[in-house]
Amino acid sequence: MIELSNVSKLFDQTRAVDDISLTVPTGELCVLVGTSGCGKSTTLRMINRLITHSAGSIRINGRDIEQIDPQQLRRGIGYAIQSTGLFPHWTVARNIAVVPRLLGWPTARVRQRVEELLQLLELAPAEFADKYPRQLSGGQAQRVGVARALAGDPDILLMDEPFGALDPITRESLQNELLRIQQQVRKTIVFVTHDMDEALKLANRIVVMDKGRIVQQDSPQALLAKPANAFVENLLGGQERGLKQAGLLRVDSLMQALATAAIPAAGPALKVTDSLRQALSLMLWHRRSSLPVVDAQGLQVGVLQLDALMSRPQ
């Protein structure tokens, strides 16, 4: 779907992006991570031609983007950025409606779409539709920015730290929302973040960049298991790696079913969908080496033993 071959970008003498090759298949959520100034935003902005690449080629669905009219290209690509880029003299509703209107959707459909998106991002339409960007908090403005990126129902989404200004709770709910949208409609997404936990949670594939180059690209599991070098290891949080890895696995991957559990555990219950990281935290907190596991209905279905966590294969 998105294919970068030997792409570089030079700003005067600065090599912002240095000979990167990257393929993002349809439906994949690819996350770019790396320290400040390593070329993440530049990479994203070359894909929708906000920045012209200096060398190499970029193809979308097999077509070289230089052969596509930039306006037309951008209408098919949702773009959300941390600073939101909302038009200050337009209402929230009008800001969200930009692309659907450019695409010539009938008014009623545009209105319906705006309302649907406001609800999706937990902004009550009656309260927010007619507000202006300056009347919004940073987090609310950011959610409007995400709504706008989704509005035209693009196949491709480019997201540059779209949740950066949000509090941890809203951030988590938007991450879950993004994963849910992704499961339902399968967009192809390139997502930039500083936050490795966010990358591990969202990505099918993580691309680690350093000084304009790609240092490693792998699934979250593979990255944690085999970081290519000390830089990647450091980015993964060094000693926190074990916890991050436990964060990727669900309780039901290691629990014993109730029928086979040797001892029925007492104590606070874990949900089958909880992560092993949450399980470990709960065990530490309650000083227990085993906990009961319940399903969505709250019925106990198994037991998780600390031993199982310890003897788990790498």
Ligand SMILES: Nc1ncnc2c1ncn2[C@@H]1O[C@H](COP(=O)(O)OP(=O)(O)OP(=O)(O)O)[C@@H](O)[C@H]1O
């Ligand atoms: N318009 C520009 N003119 C000159 N240099 C630029 C321009 N835009 C970016 N750069 C330089 O290119 C490099 C990469 O910048 P980029 O914005 O892609 O980094 P980033 O990885 O997105 O960083 P951050 O995490 O801080 O957003 C930096 O050294 C930056 O100073």
Ligand SMILES: [Mg+2]
């Ligand atoms: Mg950036």
